[in-house]
Amino acid sequence: MEYKFSDRVLGLKPSAIREIFKYAADPSYISLSAGNPAPEAFPAKELAAISAKLMQDEPILALQYSVTEGYPLLRQHLTKYMKETQSIGREFDDILITTGAQQVMDLFSKSVLNEGETVICEAPSFIGSLNDFRSYRAKLVGIPMDPDGMNTEALEKALQTEKNVKFIYTIPNFQNPSGITMSLEKRKKLYELAKKYEVMILEDNPYGDLRYEGEALPTIKSFDEDGIVMYAGSFSKVISPGMRVAYAIGPKAVIQKMTVCKQGQDVHTNIWSQVLCYRFMTEYDFDAHLENLRAIYTKKRQLLLGLMEEHLAPHITWDDFNGGLFAWCHLPKGIDMMTFVQKALEKKVCVVPGTAFLTSENEPCDAFRINFSTPTDEQLTKGIKLLGETIREMI
Template sequence: MEYRFSDRVSNLKPSAIREIFKYASDPEVVSLSAGNPSPDAFPAKEIAEISAEVLKNDPISVLQYSVSEGYTPLRNTLKEYMKNEHNTGSDSDDILITTGAQQIMDLCSKALINEGEVVICEAPSFIGSLNTFRSYNAKLVGVKVEPDGMSIDELENALKANPNAKLIYTIPNFQNPSGVTMSFEKRKKVYELAKKYGVLILEDNPYGDLRYSGEYVPNIKSLDTDGIVIYAGSFSKVISPGMRVAYCICPKPIFQKLVVCKQGNDVHTNIWSQYVCNEFITKYDFNAHLARLREIYTKKAEFCMNLLDKFCAPAITYHKIDGGLFIWCDLPDSIDMPTFCKKAVENKVCVVPGNAFLTDENEKCQSFRINFSTPTDEQLEKGIKILGEIANSWS
């Protein structure tokens, strides 16, 4: 039988990262490609305690259907937490609990983007979000990421050239994949441009709590007095990605449409997971847990950057980071990046080719992304040493 796929998916390709995972499953391969939290980062004991208690004393509350908007105590907790800790959210906003932050991208695309309309994205940007926008036949327009965030001049040029732009998608903190943090000055300018051109901002912030150094920078959503910012937060990097709990803070009219879309998607997010997240935030020391995560990742990030200095210079350069889970590495023009990544796989090391994160995957790219949170120190040293040997012996 000849299968006829919808126009939305006929040209979609599998995620480059997920394809690389097939190689990374080999126990002999050092995977520097994943974005998984460190195995030491999970509050497994606390999750077990919370789960045992509710399943013993009130199991139906987490096993029965629930409301699409999300577990009410968690929504209330997050409203208070985000307002008090980050000045994020107002009386004009509401909060939706979603099945991971990826679902926020999907629901926003479904609710807001018509076929052919433009989403302006950082270049590079997170492949999962790019593929979601592509699945709704959006036109992607990339804006160069500079050391302090997306280029403001390029952003305004893109807005002028694309009057049908609907969204500006940004990951302002420890951006995936570049590791760059957008300055506060640029955040204000991005907000001003969005307001000027009548475009919404989709602010994706899964890594904001994982700052190792430097000053805290307020969220773009904290500037939102005009109802133009949709904020995506997540527990994937600070509690557990497997639980699939994220949250979207957005203007109430958008919230109402996202709820309707979610009802046709998965009815509601896993209630047990939502319950665990709420109990963990309210009955355990959540800030102490975040401090422990920062300690873990600070050591791993510094160790990784020291290895890059030791084994990879001068052929491989990289961008120093103040937080997050990723380091963006650059190759000289004399080294073909796709061939380099293939050679790395042949030598049992997986990294992600940089072009996978571009709005145009055929565009020339000399960069690749590595992750340091998942591998052990021994694996990191082995993998980075191999990368350095390949690059520095290139001919």
Template structure:
């Protein structure tokens, strides 16, 4: 067999790390590797009841095809509730329901990127976004970050000199993988730069509502006067990911193109999932539910940071996110975290080596820790195990 694949398909390689991380799914492993929400937060009883009711009472519609744009009452609720919370005035016409945030990234990639066009992102950034964009063969440029997110002056240098920039990708809230949040000032500047350089900003905010301070910053989209910002939100982290329901919010002209593309790539998102989520929001208090999630994650974050401070060598650098799912760890230059992971697995603990999150530089001394999906005892025990591996590299 000798298959004539497309250029893109030829460039796909099996990821060694992905293969290793499959081991982290074994039940005996304490895994800080995934980005999974805590399944004990899922409103199981409520969703079970709703799903039965939706199918029983409306099955002829809920199990049938529906419009590509999505279920109108759900789009209205998202516009009115979720987007308003982020400071965005919008309406159902500017909301497209998608099959998870990842689909939004794919659609944006196709909407904007021709081969060798420049895509700007934070460095490091979400690997899944980079992989979605890479299907269009872009030139990826990573902008360094500090404690306030992407350094806007560095961004503007690129915008001022590179005329092929098509997209700025950012995760402003509790970024993946660093946990860093972009400051209010930079959000405003980024929206201004988008207009000035006529470049689209993709604002990906899966963690925005997982805010331990209850002080949600306005989204970049809220400062978008001219329609250059496309916002992506999701129910995966505030309700459950298994339903695959997320949304994009964009100016109508853009949304129409995204809708045509979505029609070509999967016709529509699940009619049933859309209705289940709509009826959950309508009947139960999702704000109270999100508060419960945040109470749990705050506790877990604290347990993880306390354990790191107690057991890790003093020189290890960490971020202290005030929301989201991840802590980012910087080790001594000479430590290769891919090698460290192999050793960690022999101690039944896992994390993600940082290298794959970087766009360009060959940085091997970082790792990402997730604190949402393991209980407090396991978090402490897992950090102890990693610290055992680290101590021999330090002092």
């Protein structure tokens, strides 16, 4: 049979990261290409204890069908917690528990995007989101990144000239892949521009709690008195990604459409894991847990910075990153990025080519992404050393 696919999937390709994961899964390779939390960052004992008690006392709660909106106690707690700790959420907002933050991107896109409409995003940006926007046949317009976030002049120009812009997608904290954090001034400017041009903002904040230096900045959603921001938060980086629990906080009318889409997509999010997240947040010291995570990653980041100074400088440079899981590295002029990534693969080190994060893979790109959360200290040390050998052989 000749299969006839929908127009929307004809151009979709498996994510380049996922393809590189296939090498990364081979234990003879050193993977600096993932975005996985460090194994030691999981509160495994606590989750095991909560789970054992849940399955002894209330197994039906964990095993039976639940409601699309999410576990009521988790929704209530998160609503209160996000309001108190980050000033997120107003009377006009609602919360929806999702199967990972990726589902927030998908449900929001499905609810608002018509074919051919425009999404403005950072260039580079998270490939999983870009591919999802593409699956609704959106036109992607990438805005260059300054060291303090999206270039707001270029953004305003795009808002003036592009037709049918539906929303602006941003990861303001320790952006994936660039590691860049948007300044407070730019956050305010972005909000003003969105309001002025009547487009929504999709604020994706998976790394917000993982700051290792400097002061935390308010989220864009915290300014939102007009109901123009859809905020995506996630437990993937702070509890466990394997459980796939995240949430959207945004205007009720939009959350309602997203909920109807979720009914048709997976009915509800795994309820066992929702209960675990709720109880971990409320029965344990969540702040102390976050402190512990930051301590683990601060050490890893310091190790990476030292290794990069030793092996990659001065040929390879990197953008400042005060948090998150990634370093964004730039190759010197005259070195072809894809050739570098390929030669590193030959030495059995995987990094992600920067083109994977662009709105068009054919644009020129001098950068690649290093993840420092997943590898062990030994792997990171060996991997950066091999990247150093690679660049020196190419110069």
